[in-house]
Amino acid sequence: MIGSIGPACTGCGACIASCPKSCISMEERELGHMYPVVDEQMCVGCGACLRACHAARPFEQGAFEGRAFAVQAIDREILEDSSSGGAFSLLAAEVLLANGVVYGSRWKRGEGASHVRVTAPGGLDALRRSKYVQSDTTGIFGLVKGDLAAGADVLFVGTPCQVAALKAFLGSDSENLVTVDLVCHGVPSSAFFEDYLLWFEKKTGKSLIEYNSRDKVAAGWSYLGSYRTEAGPRSALPVDDPYVLTFNQSATFRRCCYACPYAGARRVGDITLGDFWGVERLHLGVDLDGGVSVALANSKKGLNFLNRACANSAFFKEVRFDDAARSNANLTRPSSLPSEREEFADAYAAGGFPAVASLAARRYKKEILKSRFKRAVPTSIKRLVKGAV
Ligand SMILES: Cc1cc2nc3c(=O)[nH]c(=O)nc-3n(C[C@H](O)[C@H](O)[C@H](O)COP(=O)(O)OP(=O)(O)OC[C@H]3O[C@@H](n4cnc5c(N)ncnc54)[C@H](O)[C@@H]3O)c2cc1C
Ligand code: SF4
Ligand code: SF4
Numbered sequence: 357m358i359g360s361i362g363p364a365c366t367g368c369g370a371c372i373a374s375c376p377k378s379c380i381s382m383e384e385r386e387l388g389h390m391y392p393v394v395d396e397q398m399c400v401g402c403g404a405c406l407r408a409c410h411a412a413r414p415f416e417q418g419a420f421e422g423r424a425f426a427v428q429a430i431d432r433e434i435l436e437d438s439s440s441g442g443a444f445s446l447l448a449a450e451v452l453l454a455n456g457v458v459y460g461s462r463w464k465r466g467e468g469a470s471h472v473r474v475t476a477p478g479g480l481d482a483l484r485r486s487k488y489v490q491s492d493t494t495g496i497f498g499l500v501k502g503d504l505a506a507g508a509d510v511l512f513v514g515t516p517c518q519v520a521a522l523k524a525f526l527g528s529d530s531e532n533l534v535t536v537d538l539v540c541h542g543v544p545s546s547a548f549f550e551d552y553l554l555w556f557e558k559k560t561g562k563s564l565i566e567y568n569s570r571d572k573v574a575a576g577w578s579y580l581g582s583y584r585t586e587a588g589p590r591s592a593l594p595v596d597d598p599y600v601l602t603f604n605q606s607a608t609f610r611r612c613c614y615a616c617p618y619a620g621a622r623r624v625g626d627i628t629l630g631d632f633w634g635v636e637r638l639h640l641g642v643d644l645d646g647g648v649s650v651a652l653a654n655s656k657k658g659l660n661f662l663n664r665a666c667a668n669s670a671f672f673k674e675v676r677f678d679d680a681a682r683s684n685a686n687l688t689r690p691s692s693l694p695s696e697r698e699e700f701a702d703a704y705a706a707g708g709f710p711a712v713a714s715l716a717a718r719r720y721k722k723e724i725l726k727s728r729f730k731r732a733v734p735t736s737i738k739r740l741v742k743g744a745v
């Protein structure tokens with residue numbers, strides 16, 4: 357039964373959706389992460405949960421066998437509203453043009469991040485930009501199955517484990533389905549993120565009316581996002597923000613993230629999207645301030661679709677995989693488990709997010725100084741140095 361999955365569980369919820377006795381529910385554990393538990397009294401031992409679980413099947417890593425591209429959407433509005441080069445929006449527009457369906461992650465205050473079904477361009481805005489928190493996929497895989505059975509074209513975007521979970525749930529591939537996995541650093545829980553927002557409001561004494569994990573307009577094309585309170589304009593998050601710090605240091609991720617089988621050159625989706633960090637080294641002649649996506653076509657279907665969506669709507673140039681992966685560690689290996697993770701888990705259990713914030717300020721003094729220094733150096737100089745390497 358699914359109890360045997362242990363720390364490899366990614367919390368996808370496919371076991372819950374497949375249980376004929378509805379006897380699996382989620383329970384909160386360390387750092388707010390949710391894990392399935394079985395009501396032993398009701399379980400009939402049918403094994404459907406294990407059969408639907410992607411974590412029960414090995415995903416072997418291997419060499420990259422696809423093709424890699426640099427992508428930047430021509431449409432400046434889309435580009436501004438996207439995390440990197442806006443590749444996701446181009447893929448989504450292509451599917452909606454054919455009356456298809458797009459599945460991606462939306463975040464709402466109080467509800468957290470969750471996957472939703474979108475059928476019109478107006479719905480795409482909520483999906484744009486990365487949310488640096490686990491997105492809930494409960495009930496979503498059944499909807500995808502229904503759309504495919506009705507003959508609709510479907511684009512599913514998520515972390516690699518979510519794509520693997522969908523594939524395991526469906527059991528077989530469909531010509532109408534294009535899957536997109538993101539290069540993934542790891543995920544904190546929704547509960548942890550909500551606690552952080554409450555801490556943030558208490559600290560500033562102001563209510564948040566907007567929060568973005570990534571925001572190019574306020575913070576440039578970087579790992580930083582933005583916030584807006586009722587009292588001011590949209591501002592970049594500070595480099596000593598404890599959520600940003602603990603995310604970048606991989607201190608609060610779900611346990612499975614530190615041994616993620618999908619973090620490597622062999623990808624689970626038809627297409628992979630990420631930030632093309634280090635693209636300045638390639639001197640491609642693309643506007644670097646606008647942000648650039650790396651797009652990997654991992655299957656023939658993925659390559660055809662990527663070509664259709666990007667050839668006329670984007671700066672679209674083939675590159676070598678090694679160049680794409682050079683500054684993007686999670687294209688070759690999972691995030692390392694830091695020695696301080698237990699300390700953060702204990703701090704959160706004992707004192708909630710305020711205790712995490714104090715620990716981060718003490719623990720990450722050097723990293724804060726380094727980030728301050730990096731932010732103080734003009735981007736043009738940083739690029740000049742990197743471009744010369
Ligand atoms: C948790 C997380 C960690 C990441 N880590 C890295 C990294 O280490 N290196 C790297 O190169 N790229 C990473 N990315 C991917 C990167 O941030 C961009 O999503 C990617 O470059 C695509 O950008 P875009 O401009 O094409 O699209 P965007 O407009 O930014 O589109 C975002 C897409 O991602 C989906 N999405 C957003 N948040 C989530 C979420 N929490 N869970 C599942 N799907 C989500 C949306 O549904 C949408 O389809 C990460 C993304 C996430 C969500
Ligand atoms: S990985 Fe998904 S299907 Fe497997 S046990 Fe965890 S929640 Fe259930
Ligand atoms: S073995 Fe069958 S009844 Fe028991 S939890 Fe799994 S799916 Fe549900």
Ligand code: SF4
Nearest residue numbers: 516517540542613616
């Ligand atoms: S690091 Fe791996 S296990 Fe963790 S959320 Fe990303 S894809 Fe899933």
